[in-house]
Amino acid sequence: MYEQQAHTLLNDILNEIEAGISKQDLRYFYTRLGANFYAIHSLFERLYGHRDDFKERSQKLVETMAWQYIRRPEDLRQKDIEREADHNWFLSQNWVGMALYSQGFAGNLQGMKDHLNYFQDLGVNLVHIMPIMQCPKGSSDGGYAVSDFRKIDERAGSLQDLNQLARSMHDRDILLTMDVVLNHTSDEHEWAQKAREGDPKFQDYYYTFENRNVPDMFEQSMPEVFPETSPGNFTWDEDMQRWVMTVFNSYQWDLNYSNPTVFIEMLDVILFWANQGADILRLDAVAFLWKKIGSTCQNEREAHLILQLLKDCCQVVAPGVLYIAEAIVAPVEVTKYFGEDAVIAKECEIAYNATYMALMWDAVATKNTKLLNQGIKSLPVKLERATWLNYIRCHDDIGLGFDDRDIELVGYQPAQHRKFLIDYYMGRFDHSHARGLPFGENEKTGDARISGSLASLVGLEYALEIGDPEAIEDSIKIILLLHSLIMSFGGIPLLYYGDEVGTTNDVSYLEDPYKKGDSRWVHRPVIDWNKADLRNQPGHPQYEIFTALKRMISVRKEIDVFADFNNRELIDVGNEHLFVFERYCIQQQHQRVLVVANFNDKPQHLNLSELGSWGNPQNGQLYDLFSGQRPDLFKNALVIPAFSFYWLQES
Secondary structure (H helix, E strand, C coil): CCHHHHHHHHHHHHHCCCHHHHCCCCHHHHHHHHHHHHHHHHHHHHHHCCCCCHHHHHHHHHHHHHHHHHHCCHHHHHHHHHHHHCCCHHHCCCCCEEEECHHHHHCCHHHHHHCHHHHHHHCCCEEEECCCEECCCCCCHHHCCCCEEEEECCCCCCHHHHHHHHHHHHHCCCEEEEEEECCEEECCCHHHHHHHCCCHHHHCCECEECCCHHHHHHHCCCCCCECCCECCCEEEECCCCEEEECCCCCCEEEECCCCHHHHHHHHHHHHHHHHCCCCEEEEECHHHCCCCCCCCCCCCHHHHHHHHHHHHHHHHHCCCCEEEECCCCCHHHHHHHHCCCCCECCCCCEEECHHHHHHHHHHHHHCCCHHHHHHHHHCCCCCCECEEEEECCCCCCECCCCCHHHHHHCCCCHHHHHHHHHHHHCCCCCCCCCCCEEECCCCCCCCCEEECCHHHHCCHHHHHHHCCHHHHHHHHHHHHHHHHHHHHCCCEEEEECCHHHCCCCCHHHHHCCCCCCCHHHHHCCCCCHHHHHHHHCCCCHHHHHHHHHHHHHHHHHHCHHHCCCCCEEEECCCCCCEEEEEEECCCCCCCEEEEEEECCCCCEEEEHHHCHHHHCCCCCCEEECCCCECCCEECCEEEECCCCEEEEEEC
8 A cells, every 4th residue: 555545545634523622732643643543554455454344444543543542641752752852761771660469568549659769669660450451350360360440459549549640750750551351351341241141242352162173183283381270271261152262260261362352352441541541551461462273373473563663553552652562581572572673573572581591590500600601692682672670570471482593502411401400499409509490390291380488499498497597598598699690681671570679489379279389380479577677787788789779770770771772782701600791881982891790609710811802901990880899800800709699890
């Protein structure tokens, strides 16, 4: 389609637009719509142009955007304009995030508001609140089985509570991140209920079939996400007398994005939450959005087109809002969720750096960085106006999604090495003090993923139990080492709630019949604020960790080269225990920082003369930005203590 044709179609749509819309002040809306409509219409036509109702759905798409623009609060419109003028604002080193469950962190949304000083004290200015939309009291998958996309679950509070929290956060320059579950709904959602009642309109919102013929075709190529707890990809619904696609759990019905009405409904949901004050929206399970017989139904081309279309539409209504792609897929696939433009992120501006996360856990277990260094070499370069979300752990399990080829290149056998890592984090070796639990364990293959809090996985829980001061110190060092790497790698560091005070495994989930079968709840804690208050008392692990992270965050914000402009260079130093990279300023390359991390339990040395100009600093001395001290040197060899790191700069 030529651009002139697209604009002709846009004029036809605007001529037919609802009277209530045309009476509004839509100056910015029309400007942005005109700039983006060719892309919007081209994508919409590619996905749905073959349908008889295409023109009608195109009209509905524009009207949906217009109504959400009209409803957008004035303060958020002004923020949109500011961010349009500074489109790289989120690449700054000033942003530091934390992900949390509001109920576990503070009881509810009102409690969150009462604890905003906590974030400011630590230095966190981006808070991701895990799912709070209405969901069933029982089978909710931690909030990811949504029964009403426009209501807050009463256990978290109300929409008014969220609005008040968002305003209070914005007053303190704290960004609000929220989840939108795109791939599926709860089977208790109104759409699913109407489908159950036999309404063909709503049965077409999902993938439903009278018999097993089509499901069996899908099953030939579709992998199982939870083979132990939810085998297969289809569930028989007795009320509807049809099979329904349920890729994740039997109570989560996959949405049918080949139906344009579903796309428009979910766009409306996204814009609704943008208008409630969300600065960033985490789009859940984006790799699964398009289903195609004969494929794995993951990472399909159409899934990317859907995300591009969602982004273009959001650019019209709420251009200051960012998307996070929740795509825990192979490294070669994950960067595709930024989009294909050479510069601009045309899908999602932010993506989880799951590969980096898993590689760091490998380094902790092996006490070497062979696979970490090799895996980072294989990590594709991101787009210029996109960024990573770097994290140590999250609400989910830890998957060992390394590339088998990388494992082989460093001398390991893939299956054996993954089994070693699982056994290590389950504490099955005498030398391992990890207290992890298996998740999704396959007894036939021995494969599993790992649950457990950061503190428990690195041995702090064990060390506290036996009262070993040296083991406690080593565990705290590992916690800080890992945080130093998500702070300095390039991207937005995302802390996980409780880690900042060394929270250990929470086994109270075993008392809940709806949770006890899901080991991930062991690292979704209810914060004990009496213990957390020990962060202000020297001599306690909470104090040691919180104080160090507070300093680390403060220092990070002062280091300009930690902003994310593809300004990182990995350095191979020939020591398998060290992970070394340089961060530099693209415009002024003399502004640089050398990051050195030692994953071994013994001190290591690094000959600076082998690092080019780092061996002969212009002013003759190096300075560690984090500690504020000069590092230990012997005959131009840098000495790095066990489980320690440096952020080095010339001084």
